[in-house]
Amino acid sequence: MINYSEALKNAARSMVRFKNPNNLLRMVVRFIARESNLTQASMLVYESSKQRYSFIDSKGKDRIPIHLVRIDLDHPLILWFLEKKDKLQILEGYFCLKKLKSFNRVKHSELSPQDLKEIEKIKELMISLNASLCIPCFYHEELLGILILGNKKTGEDFLEEEIQFFETLANDSAMTIKNAETQTELVKRNAELEEKLKENKVLRDKEQQTYYEIMLSLAQEVRMKDSSTFGHLEAVEKLGIMTAEELGLDLSGKKRVVLSASLRLHDVGKIGIPDSVLKKEGSLNEEEWSIMKEHVDKGVKILEPLTDFKEVSDIIRCHHENYDGSGYPRGIKGDEIPIESSIISVVDAFHAMISSRCYKKGFPLDFAINELETNKGKQFHPKVVDAFLNAFKKNMFAYYDSRIKKEIKSQNKPQDKIQS
Numbered sequence: 001m002i003n004y005s006e007a008l009k010n011a012a013r014s015m016v017r018f019k020n021p022n023n024l025l026r027m028v029v030r031f032i033a034r035e036s037n038l039t040q041a042s043m044l045v046y047e048s049s050k051q052r053y054s055f056i057d058s059k060g061k062d063r064i065p066i067h068l069v070r071i072d073l074d075h076p077l078i079l080w081f082l083e084k085k086d087k088l089q090i091l092e093g094y095f096c097l098k099k100l101k102s103f104n105r106v107k108h109s110e111l112s113p114q115d116l117k118e119i120e121k122i123k124e125l126m127i128s129l130n131a132s133l134c135i136p137c138f139y140h141e142e143l144l145g146i147l148i149l150g151n152k153k154t155g156e157d158f159l160e161e162e163i164q165f166f167e168t169l170a171n172d173s174a175m176t177i178k179n180a181e182t183q184t185e186l187v188k189r190n191a192e193l194e195e196k197l198k199e200n201k202v203l204r205d206k207e208q209q210t211y212y213e214i215m216l217s218l219a220q221e222v223r224m225k226d227s228s229t230f231g232h233l234e235a236v237e238k239l240g241i242m243t244a245e246e247l248g249l250d251l252s253g254k255k256r257v258v259l260s261a262s263l264r265l266h267d268v269g270k271i272g273i274p275d276s277v278l279k280k281e282g283s284l285n286e287e288e289w290s291i292m293k294e295h296v297d298k299g300v301k302i303l304e305p306l307t308d309f310k311e312v313s314d315i316i317r318c319h320h321e322n323y324d325g326s327g328y329p330r331g332i333k334g335d336e337i338p339i340e341s342s343i344i345s346v347v348d349a350f351h352a353m354i355s356s357r358c359y360k361k362g363f364p365l366d367f368a369i370n371e372l373e374t375n376k377g378k379q380f381h382p383k384v385v386d387a388f389l390n391a392f393k394k395n396m397f398a399y400y401d402s403r404i405k406k407e408i409k410s411q412n413k414p415q416d417k418i419q420s
């Protein structure tokens with residue numbers, strides 16, 4: 001005789017281990033066949049993809065050939081469990097062959113001839129399956145399976161306590177099946193969501209990259225027609241990175257890319273400045289100068305969609321701020337100015353001074369270096385000037401010196417100081 005309470009506890013403990021509901025049901029079938037000494041124990045489960053109930057397992061000497069038997073949704077066995085629960089109460093919520101055989105239709109006048117016909121069909125099915133009990137596995141209103149049990153090998157009738165045990169086991173199984181299904185569904189949905197997010201990220205990265213490339217071409221175009229800062233973005237980028245390294249700035253991960261992008265894109269807002277101002281040779285009047293100053297805010301606006309590089313906008317916003325607070329657009333000073341913006345300010349001014357353009361020649365290196373030194377602590381951040389000059393003398397002086405000497409040899413003396 002089974003200790004039913006202990007058996008249920010053990011079964012419940014085992015159920016927790018199963019993530020695949022089919023393995024759980026096989027365990028339940030094996031457990032019942034082994035412990036209850038029955039001629040057979042089988043489990044029907046609902047296959048949603050095929051809209052029918054199929055056997056997942058069958059054990060015992062009278063076991064059912066599980067691949068040969070299917071029960072359709074319109075079979076009375078299923079209809080009674082799903083749709084005739086009230087009438088099923090007459091049979092105490094499950095089918096017992098012995099009770100069906102002794103069913104007294106006179107006593108149950110509330111049953112229609114159709115009901116009786118269906119009960120007859122259920123009886124025939126149970127006989128063909130060597131079943132003496134059919135116990136539903138319900139999760140709320142869902143019939144997830146049916147536990148089909150043969151006779152006791154001893155030939156005795158089932159006790160009330162035994163049937164209650166099977167009913168509890170069937171409903172516990174249904175709950176565990178549902179949990180496992182929910183978990184599987186959640187894992188599946190999570191995987192789909194992750195896949196979707198990954199796809200979105202790829203698209204977004206591509207979109208950002210394309211926008212960045214467009215911005216670079218724009219910046220190049222601006223640079224080419226801007227009379228005040230004619231030169232190469234690549235050179236400004238190189239000088240800026242060199243200065244940042246000399247300063248010992250952290251350029252790990254995205255930070256180097258942000259600085260490079262800022263060095264290349266800092267004047268992209270000049271695309272919104274009229275050519276009459278942008279390409280003017282010589283000094284700008286007050287009105288023209290105020291138009292020119294708008295390139296900072298215009299640049300920030302243009303770069304807004306580049307959300308992955310918000311830092312670039314923040315740096316660009318301050319590239320004309322001066323260390324002593326005399327710059328624009330906000331007049332902030334000292335360490336209120338991002339160090340990257342101060343780097344742009346120094347290297348861009350330096351490169352503009354030494355670069356030759358169509359209407360004038362570049363200044364000699366000594367002049368440009370002297371300008372930086374003179375404006376140290378005024379227009380320029382002193383530490384940035386020092387770092388730039390150190391790095392420049394170490395790495396680039398020889399290159400630019402020979403280039404400028406060559407230019408001076410073939411040209412006249414350099415002219416006015418450059419505004420940027």
Ligand SMILES: [Fe+2]
Nearest residue numbers: 266267320420
């Ligand atoms: Fe600028």
